[in-house]
Structure formats: C-alpha cells, structure tokens
Amino acid sequence: MTSLSPVNPDPTAPPVAPSETFIPRDRPFSARNLIQTIAGGYVPLLLATLVVFLPLLWMILSSFKLPGEIITMDLKILPASLNPENYNIAMTTVPFAQFFINSTIVTVVGSTIKVLLAILTAYALVFVRFPFRNAIFILILVALMVPPQVSILPNYILIAGLGGKNTLWGIILPGLGTAFGTFLLRQHFLTLPASILESAEIDGAGHWRRLWQIVVPVSIPSIATVALVTVVSEWNEYIWPLIITDRPETMTLPVGLTLLQNSESNASGWGILMAGAVLVIVPILVVFAALQRYIVAGLTQGSVTG
Amino acid sequence: MTRQLASTSPASPPDQSGPPGKHQTRRWSGRARRDFFVFLALALPNLILIAVFTYRPLISNIYYSTLDWTLGSASATVVGIDNYVTFFTSDDAPKVLGTTAVFTLVTVGGSMLLGLVIALALNSKVRGTTFARSAVFAPYVLSGVGVGLVWLFIFDPGYGVLAWILRGIGQQSPQWINDPQLSLVMVILVYVWKNLGYCAVVYLAGLQSLPQDVMEAASLDGANGFRRFLSMSIPLLSPTTFFLLITTMLSSLQAFDLIRIMTPLGTGTSTLIYEAYLQAFGAFNRAGYSAAISVVLFAILLVITVLQLRFVERKVHYS
Numbered sequence: 032m033t034s035l036s037p038v039n040p041d042p043t044a045p046p047v048a049p050s051e052t053f054i055p056r057d058r059p060f061s062a063r064n065l066i067q068t069i070a071g072g073y074v075p076l077l078l079a080t081l082v083v084f085l086p087l088l089w090m091i092l093s094s095f096k097l098p099g100e101i102i103t104m105d106l107k108i109l110p111a112s113l114n115p116e117n118y119n120i121a122m123t124t125v126p127f128a129q130f131f132i133n134s135t136i137v138t139v140v141g142s143t144i145k146v147l148l149a150i151l152t153a154y155a156l157v158f159v160r161f162p163f164r165n166a167i168f169i170l171i172l173v174a175l176m177v178p179p180q181v182s183i184l185p186n187y188i189l190i191a192g193l194g195g196k197n198t199l200w201g202i203i204l205p206g207l208g209t210a211f212g213t214f215l216l217r218q219h220f221l222t223l224p225a226s227i228l229e230s231a232e233i234d235g236a237g238h239w240r241r242l243w244q245i246v247v248p249v250s251i252p253s254i255a256t257v258a259l260v261t262v263v264s265e266w267n268e269y270i271w272p273l274i275i276t277d278r279p280e281t282m283t284l285p286v287g288l289t290l291l292q293n294s295e296s297n298a299s300g301w302g303i304l305m306a307g308a309v310l311v312i313v314p315i316l317v318v319f320a321a322l323q324r325y326i327v328a329g330l331t332q333g334s335v336t337g
Numbered sequence: 338m339t340r341q342l343a344s345t346s347p348a349s350p351p352d353q354s355g356p357p358g359k360h361q362t363r364r365w366s367g368r369a370r371r372d373f374f375v376f377l378a379l380a381l382p383n384l385i386l387i388a389v390f391t392y393r394p395l396i397s398n399i400y401y402s403t404l405d406w407t408l409g410s411a412s413a414t415v416v417g418i419d420n421y422v423t424f425f426t427s428d429d430a431p432k433v434l435g436t437t438a439v440f441t442l443v444t445v446g447g448s449m450l451l452g453l454v455i456a457l458a459l460n461s462k463v464r465g466t467t468f469a470r471s472a473v474f475a476p477y478v479l480s481g482v483g484v485g486l487v488w489l490f491i492f493d494p495g496y497g498v499l500a501w502i503l504r505g506i507g508q509q510s511p512q513w514i515n516d517p518q519l520s521l522v523m524v525i526l527v528y529v530w531k532n533l534g535y536c537a538v539v540y541l542a543g544l545q546s547l548p549q550d551v552m553e554a555a556s557l558d559g560a561n562g563f564r565r566f567l568s569m570s571i572p573l574l575s576p577t578t579f580f581l582l583i584t585t586m587l588s589s590l591q592a593f594d595l596i597r598i599m600t601p602l603g604t605g606t607s608t609l610i611y612e613a614y615l616q617a618f619g620a621f622n623r624a625g626y627s628a629a630i631s632v633v634l635f636a637i638l639l640v641i642t643v644l645q646l647r648f649v650e651r652k653v654h655y656s
Binding site for chain 2: 073075076079080082083084086087089090093101102103104106148149151152154155156159160161162164167170171173174176177178179180181182183184185186187188189204205206207208209210213238263266267269270273274284285288289292298301304305307308311312315316319320323326327330331
C-alpha cells in the first residue's frame with residue numbers, strides 16, 4: 032500500500048514533473064518550495080501524529096502521578112517521580128494479574144482455533160469439490176456483516192443456560208466461528224497457481240498433505256495477517272466478556288478495567304485508572320508497532336472486500 | 338474458481354448419462370464422494386459455529402421480541418408486537434433514533450472528512466509518511482475501554498488537561514459528563530479520534546491508485562493543485578468514498594465500548610445498540626424489549642448491508 036507509483040503528484044505541493052514535460056517549476060531548494068513542502072507536507076503530518084500521541088503520552092505520564100499531583104490547579108506536565116505506586120494500587124484493588132492471564136488465555140486459545148478453522152474452511156471452499164460451495168460462501172459473506180452486538184442477548188441466554196457464565200470457555204466459544212478469516216484466506220487461496228497443487232496430486236498427496244505442505248507454507252503472510260487481526264480484536268473484545276462475566280476470577284483486561292473504574296470513581300483515582308489503561312493499551316501498542324504493516328493491511332483489506 | 342475446480346478434479350467426469358440431476362451424477366464417483374466428506378470434515382465445525390452463534394441469534398431475537406420477559410425469569414408472556422408498539426410510541430423511539438442518527442452522521446462525516454485531509458497530507462513525498470501513517474492508524478487498534486478512560490480524564494471538568502487549557506485562556510470547562518448533549522459531543526469527538534486513521538489509510542490507498550496519466554494531463558492543462566483535487570481526485574475517489582461511507586456507518590451503528598466507558602448510564606448517548614444493552618443488562622432486565630430494539634437495529638444494518646453487497650458486486654465486475 033505504501034508503494035508509490037513513479038510519478039505521484041501531490042495536490043498540495045508543486046508536481047514533480049517527468050523530465051519530458053516543460054512545466055516551469057521552482058528550483059528544489061528555493062524558499063517558496065521549502066515553505067510549501069513544510070506547510071503542505073510536514074505540518075499536517077506532525078499535527079496528526081501529535082493528536083494521536085499526546086493523549087497516549089498523557090496517559091503514561093499521569094499513571095506515575097500521585098493524587099496530589101492530579102488534584103491540583105497548578106498542573107505539572109511531568110510526574111514528580113517514576114513512582115509505580117499507582118500500578119501497585121491498581122493491581123491490588125482488582126486482580127490485574129488474573130485479568131492479564133485470562134486475557135492471554137482467551138486471546139491465544141481463541142485466536143489459534145479461529146485461524147485454524149479459517150484455514151480449513153478456506154481450503155475446503157477453494158480446493159475441495161462440494162455441491163453447495165458457492166451458497167455456503169455467500170452464507171459466510173453475509174455472516175461477516177452481521178454485527179456481533181445484535182446477537183448478545185440470544186447468545187447470553189444460550190451460554191448461560193449451558194453453564195458458561197463466568198467461565199473462560201463461555202467467553203471464547205461464541206466468537207470462534209470465523210467469517211472474516213475464512214473470507215480473507217479464501218480470497219488469497221484463489222490466487223495460488225493451480226499447477227503446484229496439480230503436481231502434488233499427481234504425486235499422490237491427499238488433501239491433508241496438500242493443505243499443510245503446500246497451501247499453508249506459501250500463504251504464511253496472509254495467515255499472519257489474519258492471525259494478527261484476530262489477536263488484536265480478541266484482546267480488545269469488550270461487550271461479550273462484559274456480559275458473560277461478573278466475577279473477577281474470569282474477567283478479561285477490558286472488563287477488569289471497568290471494574291477498576293467503578294471502584295476508583297473519585298478524582299484521586301485518575302492516576303490509578305491511567306495505570307490500568309496503560310496495562311491494557313501498551314501490549315497491543317507494542318504488537319502494533321512491531322507488526323503494523325500486516326495489521327493495517329489486514330484491517331483495511333478485510334473491510335475493503337467485505 | 339472454475340480453474341481450480343477443473344484442475345483439482347480431473348478424475349470426476351462431468352454430467353454423464355445416468356440418473357438426472359447433476360449432484361446425483363457427481364456423487365456416484367468415488368472421488369467426488371470422498372471430496373464431499375473431506376469438505377464437511379474441514380468446513381463443518383466453522384459452519385456450525387457460525388450457524389449457532391451468528392444466524393440462530395437473528396431468529397431468536399425476533400422470537401424474544403414478541404415476549405414480555407424479564408431476563409432471568411422462567412416465565413414469559415407472548416405479547417405479539419407490543420414491544421415494537423411501545424418502542425415506537427413512547428419517548429424512547431425519537432430519543433434513541435435521534436441520538437443514533439446524530440452519532441452516526443457526525444462520526445461518519447467527521448472521520449471521513451478528517452481522514453481525507455490526513456490522507457492528502459500522507460500522500461506527499463516528504464519523509465516520515467510511513468511512520469505518520471502507522472501513527473494515525475494506531476488508535477483504531479487500541480482497546481476502546483482504555484482509550485475511553487484516557488479521554489474521560491482529559492475531559493474531566495475539574496482536573497482534566499482540557500479544563501486546565503481552558504482555564505489558561507480564562508474559560509470554564511463545560512460540564513462534559515453531566516450535560517447530556519455535551520456528553521454526546523464528547524463521545525463523538527473521541528470516536529472520531531479513534532477511527533479517523535482507518536479512513537485516512539483507506540483514502541490514502543485510493544489516492545495512490547488514481548490513474549497517474551489522467552492527473553498529469555490535467556496538470557499539463559494548467560489545472561492547479563486545488564483545482565485538480567476538486568474536479569479530478571474527488572470524483573475519481575467516489576468508489577472509495579462510497580465504500581467508506583458504508584463501512585464507517587456500519588461500525589458507528591455498532592459503537593459500544595466508548596459509550597459504555599464514558600457515559601455508563603447512556604444519558605444523552607444511548608444509541609440503538611446501547612439502549613438494547615441497557616434494557617436487557619441494565620437495571621430493568623427487559624429482555625423482550627431489548628430484543629425488539631436489536632431487531633430494529635438489525636433491520637437498519639440489513640438495508641446498509643444490501644447496499645454494500647451490491648457495491649461489492651459492482652466492484653468485482655469492474656476490476
């Protein structure tokens with residue numbers, strides 16, 4: 032997506048004209064050109080980046096501030112010290128370590144199964160003959176557009192009836208069916224050259240071997256994209272865990288943060304709440320920073336096509 | 338798809354003479370029968386999960402919406418369309434539908450407009466655009482709960498940084514939390530902050546795929562940057578704009594996390610999805626009524642989805 036075509040006119044700056052054209056243009060380092068580049072290029076970029084980062088920076092700085100530094104008219108930007116007191120309070124007021132473990136289990140187990148199911152279903156849809164294959168694909172496409180929010184009440188009644196309230200499987204199970212991953216991987220599998228599979232078939236490789244020895248190895252980037260997007264959304268998932276858990280032992284991080292919010296409702300609690308927010312936000316921020324290319328591609332591409 | 342179909346199954350003969358019906362014929366071949374079961378083994382777990390947890394709730398909701406039923410109670414009375422009548426004739430409908438409309442229109446318009454502006458800035462040749470692109474996208478992947486708390490602190494009329502800035506220029510902080518209308522403004526601002534990076538990245542992809550020869554021709558004809566943007570880029574971007582309109586509308590209609598964290602009581606901010614949540618899982622436990630609101634929401638989403646499906650179809654034909 033970042034790949035620029037050779038000539039890429041920028042509406043805000045003088046065009047970089049190809050050599051055969053004769054548009055009069057400024058010398059590269061003329062004052063006018065520099066000002067235009069800075070005003071048209073850097074200032075908006077800097078502004079946009081700051082608007083994103085300042086609130087997050089404020090969160091981190093505030094998480095180290097003691098109540099006295101927050102309840103004051105004389106606001107200081109930097110905390111007096113890097114005192115981890117707020118983190119200690121946050122983690123003893125509510126069982127944050129438990130939330131962290133729960134979130135990790137839900138994310139790892141949920142994502143692994145979802146990606147696996149997506150690979151299997153996409154392979155079946157593309158490479159295995161079946162009478163109603165297209166109809167099934169359309170059902171998956173439509174499921175992609177059914178928002179999980181309208182399903183919460185019926186799913187709550189079903190899962191609570193099965194005894195899944197306040198259990199990790201109760202959190203994981205309803206989200207396991209994956210339309211998004213299936214869709215994305217199907218689109219990718221369709222682009223694979225048929226010849227490599229043909230030769231494998233002639234060599235006598237069955238579906239299972241073709242899937243794991245050919246299709247999966249050559250599709251690692253797409254699978255990684257699906258996996259990352261799944262991990263991010265499982266980690267942030269809120270409405271369902273909020274409804275299906277009401278005991279701290281099985282809450283995930285976002286739900287636990289709500290619990291912390293309820294118990295720290297006065298102004299002196301802001302530092303503690305910011306410490307809690309850091310614990311929820313920073314892990315995903317780190318994953319995003321490391322693998323943003325795949326995540327951005329997956330999230331935008333996934334929605335572009337469905 | 339036909340390509341793979343033909344190449345992976347050379348052994349299965351197409352419709353031979355025999356019993357009528359294509360599927361019938363194919364199933365006789367051993368290979369096709371094996372494929373039939375392989376398909377089921379691979380796809381069935383996922384399909385069952387989707388059927389049970391995505392499709393079944395749609396039907397259950399319609400059934401529940403005909404009940405007068407307190408969540409957790411063992412008995413319920415069938416009341417037909419009473420829940421819908423109650424919703425549409427009480428104060429709830431104008432209030433909730435109005436909030437939903439304002440929230441959706443402003444968040445969609447706001448994040449698309451700002452997204453386009455940022456995309457234009459990102460589409461320049463200066464250094465650092467890749468970093469800036471990731472930076473503006475980052476809020477989109479962050480937990481709505483965490484983000485909501487951070488902004489709630491910033492908006493805090495007593496000790497928030499916004500109140501501090503306003504005091505610096507001699508202003509009182511507005512009562513973001515207590516005033517229902519300002520609460521809606523606050524949630525909308527944060528929602529736009531969180532989602533505009535998505536619009537920016539999609540618009541950027543659109544800008545970068547504009548036909549360069551056409552744009553060049555326009556600049557050779559003497560059209561300046563703004564003129565080119567207005568009469569070339571905007572019309573050429575219309576597929577992207579339409580696509581974003583649909584997807585952001587769908588996600589705005591489903592916005593939950595920020596509303597729950599920033600305004601737990603939903604005073605002034607109760608959209609359809611939040612009202613459905615409050616009615617069932619708030620103080621009243623009115624499951625039937627909540628289901629009716631969910632059905633109304635789903636009907637709205639369905640209309641948008643049908644539009645999108647038609648659009649996707651068109652897109653497929655063009656590319």
